[in-house]
Amino acid sequence: MSEKKSSIKRIRDFLKDVKVEFINRTTWPSKDRLFNSFITILIFIIFWAILIGIFDLAFAEFLNFITSL
Numbered sequence: 453m454s455e456k457k458s459s460i461k462r463i464r465d466f467l468k469d470v471k472v473e474f475i476n477r478t479t480w481p482s483k484d485r486l487f488n489s490f491i492t493i494l495i496f497i498i499f500w501a502i503l504i505g506i507f508d509l510a511f512a513e514f515l516n517f518i519t520s521l
Contacts, residue, residue, distance in 0.1 A: 481489070
């Protein structure tokens with residue numbers, strides 16, 4: 453029984469350490485940096501969506517051309 457208690461205590465201690473590390477040792481980005489990262493990712497996503505859309509349209513037109521021969 454004492455082995456089970458020690459396991460539970462070890463798990464509890466581990467979770468406490470995780471909480472302390474998450475709250476105290478984690479460096480969070482500033483609002484400006486977070487906003488700049490968000491805008492960068494948004495531009496990246498829009499760019500790739502447009503690029504994939506262009507390729508999709510080009511391949512669709514190419515396949516229509518090939519099948520109409």
